[in-house]
Amino acid sequence: ETGVTQTPRHLVMGMTNKKSLKCEQHLGHNAMYWYKQSAKKPLELMFVYNFKEQTENNSVPSRFSPECPNSSHLFLHLHTLQPEDSALYLCASSHLGSYEQYFGPGTRLTVT
């Protein structure tokens, strides 16, 4: 238990669906991150939020839309995804400037 929770843990969605992934941290951190981990590829940073402001968008397609309503919650809104978007989506948090990020267990997404 790292103090970072993600829901749902597993999600299957069709290409025309809209769904959202949720991340919550109970650590008092002020930075939150979305990562994507595809099979046989390294973890890829998608988005970074510092103090609820997006500071990094790593050339992510617009069918992925992040939202950070407060420093404890982070969402990833999904719409019209492709099968190649199937992956493990990981959320992490940290204190700004800290060397240590705390990761959640991830959401395993399958797009059919």
Next chain:
Amino acid sequence: DAKTTQPNSMESNEEEPVHLPCNHSTISGTDYIHWYRQLPSQGPEYVIHGLTSNVNNRMASLAIAEDRKSSTLILHRATLRDAAVYYCILRDLLDAGNMLTFGGGTRLMVKP
């Protein structure tokens, strides 16, 4: 970002020490060396980090070469629970964005 090179996989016997190497020949003077590991079906977790001097904590030791072009993560007595993918990551001290760039890592297998 400076790049790291790690073996794809390593094998160890339970109760024996494990030395996981990492090469980072293009490291800059302000790059910290971080190690994370990812246990099966979990998100990555922080292991240790260092700049120039060797470091010890309850999980592992980090030995850094004098020229800083390589480092070694040392697990003093491997257990079956240490089976994971170990990532060696460089992070610039001057990077205010807290970004971690993961490579392929080393998959450590521990035999009973």
